[in-house]
Amino acid sequence: xxxxxxxxxxxxxVAGSIPIYHRYTLGVAGERFFKAMRDNQQLLASPCPKxxxxxxxxxxxxxxxxxxxxxxxxxxxxPGYVRSFTVLHRDLDEEPLETPLIVAMVSWPEARGGLIHxxxxxEPDEVELGMAVEPVWSQExxxxxxxxxxxxxxxx
Ligand SMILES: [Zn+2]
Numbered sequence: 673x674x675x676x677x678x679x680x681x682x683x684x685x686v687a688g689s690i691p692i693y694h695r696y697t698l699g700v701a702g703e704r705f706f707k708a709m710r711d712n713q714q715l716l717a718s719p720c721p722k723x724x725x726x727x728x729x730x731x732x733x734x735x736x737x738x739x740x741x742x743x744x745x746x747x748x749x750x751p752g753y754v755r756s757f758t759v760l761h762r763d764l765d766e767e768p769l770e771t772p773l774i775v776a777m778v779s780w781p782e783a784r785g786g787l788i789h790x791x792x793x794x795e796p797d798e799v800e801l802g803m804a805v806e807p808v809w810s811q812e813x814x815x816x817x818x819x820x821x822x823x824x825x826x827x828x
Contacts, residue, residue: 751804793824
């Protein structure tokens with residue numbers, strides 16, 4: 673029987689770990705996207721010929737019209753722009769963070785969608801919607817979102 677928790681702060685929590693081994697496959701589009709990040713420090717978007725726009729993250733099919741995307745992927749040049757952001761003051765265990773963490777949705781004018789990532793090099797009260805940002809690439813890249821260490825304000 674399921675009870676709806678009406679007082680979520682009073683629910684019991686049990687700390688522990690479960691040993692789980694899993695392998696997540698990136699898929700055709702994801703593999704190409706992450707390889708470009710790892711090997712060339714590039715962000716790619718895949719084109720939907722029917723919608724006449726580009727998808728970020730790239731996909732093999734357009735989720736809007738179900739058209740298959742074509743091979744003419746583009747490199748997203750120039751800055752991305754903060755479309756939304758939040759400032760985290762506590763970690764997942766609700767412990768206060770020493771330094772607040774800014775998480776932003778970043779998008780590019782030429783692509784539909786965007787990336788959610790950490791924002792650095794800026795104070796939380798300085799972040800604005802629409803501010804131009806660029807990726808700071810990690811020194812060691814493995815073909816994952818962590819290949820971008822964070823985004824920072826765009827330096828022209
Ligand atoms: Zn489409």
